[in-house]
Amino acid sequence: MTNIEKKSKFSKNIILVIVFIILFILLPRFISGYYTRILTAIFMYAAIAQGFNLMSGYMGYLPFGNIMFFGIGAYVTAIFMGRGFPFITAVFLAALAAVITSIILGFPVLRLRGHYFAIATIGMNGAIMSVVQNTTEITGGAMGTTLPIIPQAPEIVYNYFYLAMFALMVLTTLVIYLVINSKFGYAIRSIKANEDAANSMGINTTYTKIITWAISAFFTSLAGALYGYWMSFIAPEEVFDVMISVNTIVMMLIGGAGTILGPIVGAFILEIVSEFAWSGFMEYHLAVLGIATIIIVFFVPQGVLGTLGNMIKNRKSTFKKKVGMSNG
Amino acid sequence: MGLQFFINAILLGGLYALMGLGFSLQWGISGIINLSYGAMVVLGSYLSLVLFNTLGLDPFISLIFSGFILFFLGALVYRFSLQPLLKGGIVFTLIITFAIRLVIENIILLIWSADYRTIRVSYAGSSLQLFNTFIPLTKFLTFIIAGILVYFTYLFMMNTKIGKGIQAVALDKEGALAVGVDDQKMYMINFAVGTALAGITGSLWANIYSFSPHIIGVIVGKVFIIAILGGLGNIWGAAAGGILLGFAETSGATFIGSQWQEAIGLVIMVAVLLFRPHGLIGKKFFG
Amino acid sequence: MVCLMDKKIILDIQSISKHFGALKAVDQVSFQAEKGEIVGLIGPNGAGKTTLTNIVTGDLKKTGGKVFFKGIDISNLLPFQVARLGLTRTYQIVKPLEGMTVEENVLVGSLYGRANRKNNLYQGRKKAREIMKLVGLDKKRDSLVSDITLPDLKRIEFARVLAMEPEVVFLDEVMAGLNPSEVEEASELIKKIRKEKNLTIIYIEHIMKAVMGISDRIIVLHHGKKICEGSPKEVCENPAVIEAYLGKRFAKEVINNQ
Numbered sequence: 043m044t045n046i047e048k049k050s051k052f053s054k055n056i057i058l059v060i061v062f063i064i065l066f067i068l069l070p071r072f073i074s075g076y077y078t079r080i081l082t083a084i085f086m087y088a089a090i091a092q093g094f095n096l097m098s099g100y101m102g103y104l105p106f107g108n109i110m111f112f113g114i115g116a117y118v119t120a121i122f123m124g125r126g127f128p129f130i131t132a133v134f135l136a137a138l139a140a141v142i143t144s145i146i147l148g149f150p151v152l153r154l155r156g157h158y159f160a161i162a163t164i165g166m167n168g169a170i171m172s173v174v175q176n177t178t179e180i181t182g183g184a185m186g187t188t189l190p191i192i193p194q195a196p197e198i199v200y201n202y203f204y205l206a207m208f209a210l211m212v213l214t215t216l217v218i219y220l221v222i223n224s225k226f227g228y229a230i231r232s233i234k235a236n237e238d239a240a241n242s243m244g245i246n247t248t249y250t251k252i253i254t255w256a257i258s259a260f261f262t263s264l265a266g267a268l269y270g271y272w273m274s275f276i277a278p279e280e281v282f283d284v285m286i287s288v289n290t291i292v293m294m295l296i297g298g299a300g301t302i303l304g305p306i307v308g309a310f311i312l313e314i315v316s317e318f319a320w321s322g323f324m325e326y327h328l329a330v331l332g333i334a335t336i337i338i339v340f341f342v343p344q345g346v347l348g349t350l351g352n353m354i355k356n357r358k359s360t361f362k363k364k365v366g367m368s369n370g
Numbered sequence: 371m372g373l374q375f376f377i378n379a380i381l382l383g384g385l386y387a388l389m390g391l392g393f394s395l396q397w398g399i400s401g402i403i404n405l406s407y408g409a410m411v412v413l414g415s416y417l418s419l420v421l422f423n424t425l426g427l428d429p430f431i432s433l434i435f436s437g438f439i440l441f442f443l444g445a446l447v448y449r450f451s452l453q454p455l456l457k458g459g460i461v462f463t464l465i466i467t468f469a470i471r472l473v474i475e476n477i478i479l480l481i482w483s484a485d486y487r488t489i490r491v492s493y494a495g496s497s498l499q500l501f502n503t504f505i506p507l508t509k510f511l512t513f514i515i516a517g518i519l520v521y522f523t524y525l526f527m528m529n530t531k532i533g534k535g536i537q538a539v540a541l542d543k544e545g546a547l548a549v550g551v552d553d554q555k556m557y558m559i560n561f562a563v564g565t566a567l568a569g570i571t572g573s574l575w576a577n578i579y580s581f582s583p584h585i586i587g588v589i590v591g592k593v594f595i596i597a598i599l600g601g602l603g604n605i606w607g608a609a610a611g612g613i614l615l616g617f618a619e620t621s622g623a624t625f626i627g628s629q630w631q632e633a634i635g636l637v638i639m640v641a642v643l644l645f646r647p648h649g650l651i652g653k654k655f656f657g
Numbered sequence: 658m659v660c661l662m663d664k665k666i667i668l669d670i671q672s673i674s675k676h677f678g679a680l681k682a683v684d685q686v687s688f689q690a691e692k693g694e695i696v697g698l699i700g701p702n703g704a705g706k707t708t709l710t711n712i713v714t715g716d717l718k719k720t721g722g723k724v725f726f727k728g729i730d731i732s733n734l735l736p737f738q739v740a741r742l743g744l745t746r747t748y749q750i751v752k753p754l755e756g757m758t759v760e761e762n763v764l765v766g767s768l769y770g771r772a773n774r775k776n777n778l779y780q781g782r783k784k785a786r787e788i789m790k791l792v793g794l795d796k797k798r799d800s801l802v803s804d805i806t807l808p809d810l811k812r813i814e815f816a817r818v819l820a821m822e823p824e825v826v827f828l829d830e831v832m833a834g835l836n837p838s839e840v841e842e843a844s845e846l847i848k849k850i851r852k853e854k855n856l857t858i859i860y861i862e863h864i865m866k867a868v869m870g871i872s873d874r875i876i877v878l879h880h881g882k883k884i885c886e887g888s889p890k891e892v893c894e895n896p897a898v899i900e901a902y903l904g905k906r907f908a909k910e911v912i913n914n915q
Binding site: 224225228229231232234235236238239240241242243244245246247300 | 714716735736737740741745746748752753754755756757761764765766768769770771774776777778781817821
């Protein structure tokens with residue numbers, strides 16, 4: 043592919059992305075509140091799934107307990123808004139808390155690899171949840187706590203959150219795209235490829251891993267902050283629920299781990315399947331979700347985008363062979 | 371404190387030892403973090419409930435059925451859903467086992483609802499008395515049976531042909547393959563032994579505590595801690611890890627407050643992960 | 658005709674030891690390397706060559722001893738710090754960056770290696786392409802490393818190391834698995850690059866023949882100990898080497914024939 047071809051393809055993609063963004067901004071005008079809420083949830087899950095994608099899809103570290111940053115984001119926002127701080131300030135403090143937590147925990151935990159890292163983060167999530175449950179004076183304890191309600195008509199409020207979550211998803215995706223395609227992105231991907239080799243090639247792997255986890259924590263905490271304000275009520279068992287981790291990891295897998303749009307595609311597919319399971323098979327929805335997950339993982343192990351990418355690549359290479367081109 | 375505290379801790383720890391052992395074997399030897407382990411334990415409890423309600427079978431006897439049924443369930447799960455995806459790595463096994471948990475949980479909810487159930491055998495109220503301490507008979511028998519089963523598992527791994535095969539693939543896979551051991555078969559049997567232990571634990575649990583689908587997550591949390599404390603795939607390690615968790619939880623409940631019980635276990639687990647990633651016992655495999 | 662002013666010791670290894678329990682994998686080994694020199698490090702399998710390399714590059718913690726590089730004590734540095742100072746290595750068992758293309762593999766070296774830490778993506782890519790041309794990988798630059806043959810994987814290892822612009826390189830059995838004509842080719846390449854870049858190479862090999870033609874000086878390890886050091890000719894004639902190393906080879910052949 044020549045540079046000009048690459049450039050024209052790139053600008054085509056940008057136009058496509060902008061069209062989609064405008065479409066989604068206008069969409070709530072044409073659909074019911076029910077669908078607006080589902081889409082808001084999809085955007086939220088997509089943003090969380092991007093956090094997993096950066097860590098796991100690109101760097102090869104599965105932070106199973108990443109949902110702790112969602113909980114921290116929601117709770118710090120609730121605590122400060124409860125003391126009269128405006129939302130923006132509370133969100134800023136929430137993100138700061140999540141980033142600081144990720145750095146402090148990252149130093150010891152990111153030395154662990156594979157299974158051990160995944161499990162240690164689950165343990166930390168549980169421990170943080172326990173602290174939130176038991177410091178009742180500050181957090182409201184196991185029964186949960188409330189956040190201020192925006193004094194406007196519900197449709198308008200839902201529309202706010204729709205746009206805010208959409209913006210978060212786009213921002214998260216954009217930032218991760220830029221990070222992955224930067225020089226730092228090569229350090230991240232080298233760690234997944236072979237951490238020892240990366241280290242011997244002059245990459246400070248500890249530093250890279252900690253910064254990457256902090257980025258992941260930052261966006262996950264923003265999702266938590268928005269979620270808390272959106273629901274106006276949060277409880278520890280809900281925002282520190284490992285089930286959210288599992289769901290978003292499945293979304294990443296469905297869409298394609300290590301592809302930039304994979305988590306978004308996966309969030310759409312899984313959320314629609316699970317809505318369908320809820321409304322169609324109320325009593326069996328867990329089983330339907332479980333079986334759907336198994337089937338998806340079995341038949342598209344590289345995710346929808348990964349599998350599509352391979353198909354396109356194969357077709358291109360057979361095309362090249364037919365035409366007799368040898369140079370890529 | 372005193373003797374009663376010590377006895378409570380060790381009785382709880384005995385059940386935990388058996389519970390953690392299956393999970394530890396699956397993780398340490400078959401390389402699978404089985405997130406459906408809790409659901410399999412609870413399934414064992416419900417199997418005993420059914421046998422108790424219909425045939426009046428004592429859970430100390432029906433644990434044999436739980437063990438058998440879950441052995442075959444485990445073998446099927448491994449062969450048809452885990453083995454084909456092993457190449458995909460940790461993400462896939464975690465997701466698949468979690469999906470299996472959802473399916474089992476949903477089946478339990480459909481048949482038995484989310485209510486807490488209990489099994490009360492005729493001798494449930496009786497207890498032994500020893501130096502001013504009470505030892506509930508059911509808990510005492512549970513402890514004895516758990517101890518025997520841990521020892522049997524050890525004998526199985528050390529003295530049978532299959533057990534030796536499992537050891538061989540765990541210690542030196544290439545070497546085992548070279549002498550003609552079918553590694554996937556060994557992993558499958560090991561995984562099935564693990565789920566059988568889960569089912570038996572469930573039957574024992576049903577005899578002394580109440581159960582419902584709500585405890586699935588709690589059990590998974592506990593087996594993680596036990597396996598990591600003891601070192602993955604290490605039989606005596608898992609036993610020690612179980613006893614240790616029994617002590618940690620009992621002392622947490624006695625001295626700090628029972629609401630911190632779970633956090634204490636988790637903090638110990640993370641500390642062990644960071645400072646002694648091969649477990650407190652140190653040696654890998656079979657101790 | 659040795660000009661003393663040119664003799665600049667760049668790497669100074671002082672009685673390095675590594676014990677695994679009772680086993681002394683490396684036992685008080687010392688040697689020095691000068692700027693632009695090729696030092697052959699030979700010995701039978703298990704003699705401690707790779708362990709020694711791992712200690713110098715920081716991949717493994719030593720039991721005792723010190724390593725100085727350009728006068729700096731690097732004994733306690735981490736691999737990436739050692740690499741940034743300009744000392745790197747290839748791996749005996751190749752460690753390509755899976756899931757990346759050939760060019761990306763070399764690019765990581767040119768982005769994060771010694772002189773290149775300030776390289777941006779554009780400069781890094783330019784450098785990577787230069788190196789790929791030098792080692793003959795330019796035609797395969799967009800292939801994934803998973804689609805590459807072993808000789809090319811070894812080329813990638815080498816290209817990656819060169820892209821980092823090091824001053825000292827440990828080449829750990831880069832010839833293993835190559836056929837005689839490929840070995841010839843690789844030897845020429847190493848000589849050429851040494852000349853161009855005034856590179857110091859510690860050349861690890863257990864095939865004596867491959868080392869002889871290329872090394873200025875040879876060090877022989879056996880059971881973790883340095884048993885001999887000298888010119889290729891001196892080493893060949895050394896009775897200790899013949900007994901410990903060449904003799905063992907014959908013994909091995911006898912076993913194989915049985």
